Amino acid sequence: xxxxxxxxxxxxxxxxxxxxxxxxxxxxxxxxxxxxxxxxxxxxxxxxxxxxxxxxxxxxxxxxxxxxxxxxxxxxxxxxxxxxxxxxxxxxxxxxxxxxxxxxxxxxxxxxx
Amino acid sequence: xxxxxxxxxxxxxxxxxxxxxxxxxxxxxxxxxxxxxxxxxxxxxxxxxxxxxxxxxxxxxxxxxxxxxxxxxxxxxxxxxxxxxxxxxxxxxxxxxxxxxxxxxxxxxxxxxxxxxxx
Numbered sequence: 135x136x137x138x139x140x141x142x143x144x145x146x147x148x149x150x151x152x153x154x155x156x157x158x159x160x161x162x163x164x165x166x167x168x169x170x171x172x173x174x175x176x177x178x179x180x181x182x183x184x185x186x187x188x189x190x191x192x193x194x195x196x197x198x199x200x201x202x203x204x205x206x207x208x209x210x211x212x213x214x215x216x217x218x219x220x221x222x223x224x225x226x227x228x229x230x231x232x233x234x235x236x237x238x239x240x241x242x243x244x245x246x247x
Numbered sequence: 248x249x250x251x252x253x254x255x256x257x258x259x260x261x262x263x264x265x266x267x268x269x270x271x272x273x274x275x276x277x278x279x280x281x282x283x284x285x286x287x288x289x290x291x292x293x294x295x296x297x298x299x300x301x302x303x304x305x306x307x308x309x310x311x312x313x314x315x316x317x318x319x320x321x322x323x324x325x326x327x328x329x330x331x332x333x334x335x336x337x338x339x340x341x342x343x344x345x346x347x348x349x350x351x352x353x354x355x356x357x358x359x360x361x362x363x364x365x366x
Contacts, residue, residue, distance in 0.1 A: 167355065176253075176340045176360040177291070221290065225355075233344070234281060235355060239290045 136160050138238035140222050145244045146212055154207045154241045156222030164233050168196050168207045169221040171240070177221055180207070209243075217245045250274060251343045253358030260331055261366055268326045268361045270341030276321035277343035281355070282314070285338045297324055321345075331365045338362050 138158045146152040158166070165184040169177035183189055183198035183205060195208040209216055219242050223235040254269045270280060279298050283291040295316050297303035303316040315327040324343075328335055340360040346353040 169357070174338075174362075176357040179354060179356055182354055233279075234293055234296050235342075237290045237293075 136226065136236050138222055138224060138236055140220075140238040140241045142239065143242045143244070145246060146209075148212055148214060148245055148247050150212050151208065151210050152212060152243065154209075154220050154222075154243065156205045156207070156238060158203050158205070158222070158224045158236075158238075160224050160226045160236060162226045163200060163224065165225040166196075166198055166205050167223045167225065167235065168194075168205075169223065171219045171221060173218075180220075212245050214245050214247070217243060219243070250347070250356040251341065251358040253341055253361055255361060256359060257362040257364075259364045259366065262332050263330055265327055265329045266331055266363060268328075268339055268341070268363075270324045270326070270343065270358050272322045272343040272345060272356075275343075275345040275347040277324075277345040278321070278353070279344045280318060280324040281342040281344070282316060282324075282326050283340045283342065285340060285360075291340065294326075328363065331363070333365045336363055336365045 140156045167182050168180040170180050171177040181196035183196050188197045193210045198205045219240040221240045222238040225233040252271045260266050281296050282294045284294050285291050293306050294309045295303045295305045297316050297318040299318045299321050305311045318324045338360050341358045342355050344355045
Protein backbone atom coordinates (compact mmCIF):
# COMPACT_ATOMS: atom_id res chain seq x y z
CA UNK A 135 0.00 0.00 0.00
CA UNK A 136 0.87 3.66 0.07
CA UNK A 137 1.92 5.19 3.34
CA UNK A 138 3.57 8.45 4.25
CA UNK A 139 4.30 9.28 7.88
CA UNK A 140 5.29 12.55 9.45
CA UNK A 141 4.84 13.92 12.97
CA UNK A 142 1.52 15.62 13.58
CA UNK A 143 2.82 18.59 15.52
CA UNK A 144 6.11 20.25 16.41
CA UNK A 145 7.05 23.30 18.41
CA UNK A 146 10.24 25.31 18.10
CA UNK A 147 11.66 28.63 19.19
CA UNK A 148 12.23 31.64 16.99
CA UNK A 149 15.79 31.67 15.68
CA UNK A 150 16.30 27.96 16.24
CA UNK A 151 16.61 25.06 13.79
CA UNK A 152 13.92 22.42 13.33
CA UNK A 153 13.94 19.16 11.39
CA UNK A 154 10.70 17.63 10.15
CA UNK A 155 10.99 13.96 9.23
CA UNK A 156 9.03 12.01 6.66
CA UNK A 157 9.09 8.28 5.96
CA UNK A 158 7.34 6.71 3.04
CA UNK A 159 6.36 3.41 1.52
CA UNK A 160 4.93 3.74 -1.96
CA UNK A 161 4.56 1.70 -5.10
CA UNK A 162 7.02 3.42 -7.35
CA UNK A 163 8.98 6.56 -6.66
CA UNK A 164 9.51 9.56 -8.88
CA UNK A 165 10.42 12.31 -6.46
CA UNK A 166 9.55 13.73 -3.06
CA UNK A 167 8.14 17.18 -2.48
CA UNK A 168 7.83 19.44 0.52
CA UNK A 169 5.12 22.08 0.64
CA UNK A 170 4.25 24.76 3.16
CA UNK A 171 0.62 25.50 3.87
CA UNK A 172 -0.68 28.33 6.01
CA UNK A 173 -4.15 27.97 7.47
CA UNK A 174 -6.83 28.67 4.89
CA UNK A 175 -4.37 28.88 2.03
CA UNK A 176 -3.18 26.51 -0.67
CA UNK A 177 0.19 24.78 -0.37
CA UNK A 178 3.27 26.51 -1.70
CA UNK A 179 6.18 24.58 -3.16
CA UNK A 180 9.32 24.43 -1.04
CA UNK A 181 11.57 21.70 -2.40
CA UNK A 182 11.90 18.66 -4.61
CA UNK A 183 14.27 15.70 -4.21
CA UNK A 184 14.59 12.82 -6.63
CA UNK A 185 18.19 11.80 -5.97
CA UNK A 186 19.77 10.98 -2.63
CA UNK A 187 21.32 13.86 -0.80
CA UNK A 188 20.72 17.35 0.43
CA UNK A 189 19.09 20.18 -1.50
CA UNK A 190 19.62 23.61 0.03
CA UNK A 191 17.54 26.67 -0.73
CA UNK A 192 18.10 29.60 1.60
CA UNK A 193 16.84 28.82 5.09
CA UNK A 194 15.26 25.59 3.90
CA UNK A 195 17.03 22.32 3.12
CA UNK A 196 15.60 18.95 2.22
CA UNK A 197 17.29 15.58 2.39
CA UNK A 198 16.40 12.29 0.74
CA UNK A 199 17.50 8.70 1.24
CA UNK A 200 15.68 6.47 -1.21
CA UNK A 201 17.07 3.25 0.23
CA UNK A 202 15.65 4.15 3.64
CA UNK A 203 12.41 5.68 2.35
CA UNK A 204 13.24 8.76 4.37
CA UNK A 205 13.34 12.50 3.94
CA UNK A 206 13.59 15.51 6.17
CA UNK A 207 12.97 19.20 5.84
CA UNK A 208 15.35 21.44 7.78
CA UNK A 209 14.35 24.97 8.64
CA UNK A 210 17.05 27.30 9.95
CA UNK A 211 16.81 30.65 11.69
CA UNK A 212 13.15 30.11 12.39
CA UNK A 213 10.82 33.07 12.05
CA UNK A 214 7.32 33.49 13.42
CA UNK A 215 5.96 33.41 9.87
CA UNK A 216 7.27 29.85 9.52
CA UNK A 217 4.38 28.69 11.72
CA UNK A 218 2.42 26.57 9.24
CA UNK A 219 1.74 23.02 8.16
CA UNK A 220 4.48 21.26 6.24
CA UNK A 221 3.37 18.59 3.82
CA UNK A 222 5.55 15.75 2.60
CA UNK A 223 4.38 14.30 -0.71
CA UNK A 224 5.71 11.49 -2.85
CA UNK A 225 5.22 11.26 -6.58
CA UNK A 226 4.58 7.63 -7.28
CA UNK A 227 4.99 5.64 -10.42
CA UNK A 228 7.60 5.72 -13.16
CA UNK A 229 8.69 8.88 -14.87
CA UNK A 230 6.49 9.79 -17.79
CA UNK A 231 3.13 8.92 -16.29
CA UNK A 232 0.86 11.37 -14.55
CA UNK A 233 2.75 10.80 -11.32
CA UNK A 234 0.10 11.85 -8.85
CA UNK A 235 1.30 13.07 -5.49
CA UNK A 236 0.54 11.13 -2.36
CA UNK A 237 0.43 13.40 0.66
CA UNK A 238 1.25 12.78 4.27
CA UNK A 239 -1.03 14.20 6.93
CA UNK A 240 1.19 17.21 7.39
CA UNK A 241 3.20 18.50 10.33
CA UNK A 242 1.88 21.58 12.07
CA UNK A 243 4.83 23.65 13.21
CA UNK A 244 4.37 26.30 15.85
CA UNK A 245 7.17 28.81 16.27
CA UNK A 246 7.25 30.51 19.65
CA UNK A 247 9.04 33.74 20.56
CA UNK B 248 4.18 35.81 -8.58
CA UNK B 249 1.41 33.29 -8.95
CA UNK B 250 2.09 30.32 -11.14
CA UNK B 251 -1.38 28.80 -11.06
CA UNK B 252 -4.57 30.80 -10.73
CA UNK B 253 -7.93 29.62 -9.55
CA UNK B 254 -11.31 31.31 -9.83
CA UNK B 255 -13.38 32.03 -7.89
CA UNK B 256 -11.46 32.18 -4.61
CA UNK B 257 -14.65 31.63 -2.68
CA UNK B 258 -18.27 30.91 -3.49
CA UNK B 259 -21.47 30.49 -1.53
CA UNK B 260 -24.34 28.73 -3.23
CA UNK B 261 -27.69 27.18 -2.47
CA UNK B 262 -28.14 23.46 -2.20
CA UNK B 263 -28.94 21.89 -5.56
CA UNK B 264 -27.09 24.40 -7.70
CA UNK B 265 -23.94 23.77 -9.73
CA UNK B 266 -20.65 25.57 -9.25
CA UNK B 267 -17.79 25.81 -11.74
CA UNK B 268 -14.21 26.37 -10.64
CA UNK B 269 -11.50 27.34 -13.12
CA UNK B 270 -7.81 26.53 -12.83
CA UNK B 271 -5.18 28.07 -15.09
CA UNK B 272 -1.44 27.61 -15.36
CA UNK B 273 -0.07 31.08 -16.00
CA UNK B 274 3.42 30.74 -17.41
CA UNK B 275 3.73 27.12 -18.46
CA UNK B 276 1.84 24.40 -20.22
CA UNK B 277 0.48 21.90 -17.77
CA UNK B 278 0.84 18.34 -18.94
CA UNK B 279 -1.42 17.23 -16.17
CA UNK B 280 -3.80 18.94 -13.79
CA UNK B 281 -4.99 17.59 -10.48
CA UNK B 282 -7.98 18.45 -8.33
CA UNK B 283 -7.85 18.11 -4.56
CA UNK B 284 -10.27 18.63 -1.73
CA UNK B 285 -9.28 19.54 1.78
CA UNK B 286 -11.48 19.49 4.86
CA UNK B 287 -10.50 21.50 7.94
CA UNK B 288 -7.37 20.24 9.66
CA UNK B 289 -7.00 17.39 7.21
CA UNK B 290 -4.52 16.77 4.45
CA UNK B 291 -5.20 17.13 0.76
CA UNK B 292 -7.25 14.37 -0.81
CA UNK B 293 -6.77 13.82 -4.51
CA UNK B 294 -10.08 13.74 -6.35
CA UNK B 295 -9.03 13.32 -9.96
CA UNK B 296 -6.23 13.62 -12.47
CA UNK B 297 -6.75 15.06 -15.91
CA UNK B 298 -4.74 15.38 -19.07
CA UNK B 299 -5.60 17.83 -21.81
CA UNK B 300 -8.06 16.40 -24.29
CA UNK B 301 -8.78 13.19 -22.45
CA UNK B 302 -11.14 12.00 -19.76
CA UNK B 303 -10.21 12.56 -16.16
CA UNK B 304 -9.18 9.67 -13.94
CA UNK B 305 -11.08 9.73 -10.68
CA UNK B 306 -9.90 8.42 -7.35
CA UNK B 307 -11.84 5.70 -5.66
CA UNK B 308 -14.94 7.02 -3.95
CA UNK B 309 -15.17 10.20 -6.02
CA UNK B 310 -18.34 10.43 -8.09
CA UNK B 311 -17.42 11.40 -11.63
CA UNK B 312 -20.98 12.44 -12.45
CA UNK B 313 -21.01 14.81 -9.53
CA UNK B 314 -17.58 16.32 -10.03
CA UNK B 315 -17.26 17.05 -13.73
CA UNK B 316 -13.79 17.85 -14.96
CA UNK B 317 -13.00 19.42 -18.29
CA UNK B 318 -9.43 19.92 -19.41
CA UNK B 319 -9.93 22.07 -22.48
CA UNK B 320 -6.37 23.19 -23.07
CA UNK B 321 -2.85 22.87 -21.71
CA UNK B 322 -3.45 25.86 -19.48
CA UNK B 323 -7.06 25.47 -18.38
CA UNK B 324 -9.02 22.89 -16.42
CA UNK B 325 -12.44 23.28 -14.84
CA UNK B 326 -14.18 21.43 -12.04
CA UNK B 327 -17.97 21.61 -11.86
CA UNK B 328 -19.66 20.51 -8.68
CA UNK B 329 -23.12 19.52 -9.83
CA UNK B 330 -26.17 19.62 -7.59
CA UNK B 331 -24.07 20.75 -4.66
CA UNK B 332 -25.08 19.82 -1.13
CA UNK B 333 -23.84 21.08 2.24
CA UNK B 334 -21.52 18.08 2.61
CA UNK B 335 -19.70 19.28 -0.52
CA UNK B 336 -18.60 22.38 1.34
CA UNK B 337 -14.84 22.25 1.35
CA UNK B 338 -11.62 23.84 0.14
CA UNK B 339 -11.01 22.80 -3.47
CA UNK B 340 -7.47 23.16 -4.75
CA UNK B 341 -6.17 22.57 -8.24
CA UNK B 342 -2.62 21.76 -9.12
CA UNK B 343 -0.78 21.87 -12.42
CA UNK B 344 2.23 19.85 -13.38
CA UNK B 345 4.63 21.10 -15.99
CA UNK B 346 8.05 22.44 -16.80
CA UNK B 347 8.48 26.14 -16.31
CA UNK B 348 11.14 28.11 -18.11
CA UNK B 349 14.55 27.94 -16.42
CA UNK B 350 13.53 24.98 -14.28
CA UNK B 351 15.42 21.72 -14.68
CA UNK B 352 12.60 19.46 -13.69
CA UNK B 353 8.84 19.58 -13.83
CA UNK B 354 7.10 20.37 -10.62
CA UNK B 355 3.56 20.46 -9.35
CA UNK B 356 2.27 23.90 -8.41
CA UNK B 357 -0.93 24.61 -6.55
CA UNK B 358 -3.56 27.22 -7.18
CA UNK B 359 -4.73 29.43 -4.32
CA UNK B 360 -7.82 27.30 -3.71
CA UNK B 361 -11.56 27.86 -3.81
CA UNK B 362 -13.58 27.79 -0.64
CA UNK B 363 -17.03 26.43 -1.41
CA UNK B 364 -19.88 26.84 1.05
CA UNK B 365 -23.18 25.20 0.21
CA UNK B 366 -26.14 26.43 2.21
